[in-house]
Amino acid sequence: xxxxxxxxxxxxxxxxxxxxxxxxxxxxxxxxxxxxxxxxxxxxxxxxxxxxxxxxxxxxxxxxxxxxx
Numbered sequence: 001x002x003x004x005x006x007x008x009x010x011x012x013x014x015x016x017x018x019x020x021x022x023x024x025x026x027x028x029x030x031x032x033x034x035x036x037x038x039x040x041x042x043x044x045x046x047x048x049x050x051x052x053x054x055x056x057x058x059x060x061x062x063x064x065x066x067x068x069x
Contacts, residue, residue, distance in 0.1 A: 014051045
């Protein structure tokens with residue numbers, strides 16, 4: 001089966017991108033790191049759009065694979 005469909009959890013780029021965004025936001029609480037509120041919102045938006053887009057892509061590929069068999 002297609003590797004794009006079968007990968008899940010920590011093996012996906014969506015997971016690591018989301019975790020990176022969370023770590024960056026949490027690191028904002030430390031003194032040497034200062035991220036403005038607008039940049040935090042942009043980071044959250046990018047992570048959300050990327051995760052949603054990849055999920056939609058994987059669902060469409062899975063449907064196409066089922067339809068082709």
